[in-house]
Amino acid sequence: MEQNTEQDMEKRLTVLMNEYGDSVLRMCCIYLRDYQLAEDMAQETFLRVYQHYGDFNNRSSLKTWILQIAINLCRNQMRTRWWKNRSRTEIGEIRTDEYEDSFLEREMILEEIGKLPPKYKEVILLYYYQELTITEIAEVIGEKESAVKARLVRARNKLKPELKEVLCYE
């Protein structure tokens, strides 16, 4: 019985990883600007989903919950002493990874978003890439909706003018 439950859980998790895995990994990659770390965080995200699926209370959508875990893991990563030390000396020059060289530099949008401070990057990624609503973003990042709106406006203002034009914000 228990084995069946576990198999069911693994099936559910596989469906979730198929559906959200790529976008979670890419979001972590832009957030952290480090492919290896992003891979770790994306895997850890689904591992947490596996472990805590029973705690998911349906107050939010599964997608919102998964993104909340991913964002929190990335934030935690950026709070580590190791990260801070690295950021202090290498920020802006971290992108030595072959993925980032080949993709992020080529794409102005990715580069610009990647350079944003974390709190702006979060809202841009969640709004435009994950296509969450303001309400959902507020839930993911633990802020009021008004704060999310204000942050989106400021995030857009920090981007290059030509990029601002492609980002429509209602």
Place this chain on the structure above:
Amino acid sequence: MNEVKRAIDSGMREIKFTKAMQQRVLEKGRYRKSRKNNRYISVKRMVPAAVCFILCLGIIAAGKVKLWDKYVAQQYNLADNEPVQEKTIADGLAAPVLAAAKDNGITVQVLQSVASGSHLQIYLKIQAENEEIADGLVDVNPDFEISYDRCQEFSGGGSMENYYTGEGMKTAFVEERDGQEGPDYEIYSIYSTVGNGELEGDTVHLKIHNFVGNSQTSPDKVVEGDWELSFKVSADTTEKAYVFDKEYSIYGKTLKLHEIKITPTGISISIDKASADGQGLMDGQVYLVSHAGEDFLTNYESAEWRGDWGVPLAVAKAWTPQEKEAAYEQIENGTYQGEYIDFWEWTKDKTHQIVGPWDNIQIKLDDGTQFRPANSSGLISETDDCYVINENYIGYLEMNQVREVQIGDCIIPLSEGAEK
């Protein structure tokens, strides 16, 4: 599909959450589940259970029983220097401490203490009993009090910092080594500065009450528990003192330097009160912010509150209550007079830099290198005649090799003082 989504998905199309990654998640999940303790212990207890803690009186390990803890030695740049490690243990600077307390499935152990002058740094190893508890400890810091039998605690509880061990503790307490998982630990350190009395031989009492969440990201999170630890402090009492009684200019202000004292882990600078009063420099809350080359004096307390940051002090002081309220409202909304202001970013970005004079003390050595390790705590105490700036460093200082001390923009050669 919007432009951002299109750009990310096309630009990063080769970045995929692969089947191999999925498989790793499933395998790791199964593994964690298999070693899950059947006896689930709630991290945040709904009803506080009877507090059960073990109170241990720490014992300082005698003599040269062992070298510094490997991790702590790395912090002090002594990992590869056994002779200095042995010397510092003999001098009393570093001492392994046998004190630990356990509550709610979490063990807090004093790993090592480092003490010299008026500064004590305690390194704590925090380890959770099982994974559920460990998960709860992510993004929390201990809420603690510190006191002494004889000395007066000056720094009001000190500050605590969580260190990344570099051994796999990225987001939780569990690490994986060669496919074998086991509970990991976190290392915290506490600074404490005493205002009077000698640390050497005094008994320190540390009380941790709950681990509380990061105020910005997990403000409501609490991992309950009480941990009490006591141990006798072993401190290095060696120091070098230089008397100056000369005037120096710091950021254009003139003040009289009385004395500089150096210990292996800290420095104390005494400034004549009469020469400094009225210039704003000795107010611990007044900081200097450099914004694109232009300096502003600003009020730290308000800055922390996201208040006056970057606003010229003279302007801020002249505000009426209504003007102040209006300015704060602007700042809270993200700008002041059209310019973006945010406390955290101002401390980090390239155009805004905090350069508080007492936050910018550097020690220059004979070989021309500058000693300013990654972490320091600056506190200002006072005697009848002097303000005393205390800086405690994480790092070991060879006192005999110090040539100059720089405070803000002022360089003070020790040769200009008379060694006591």
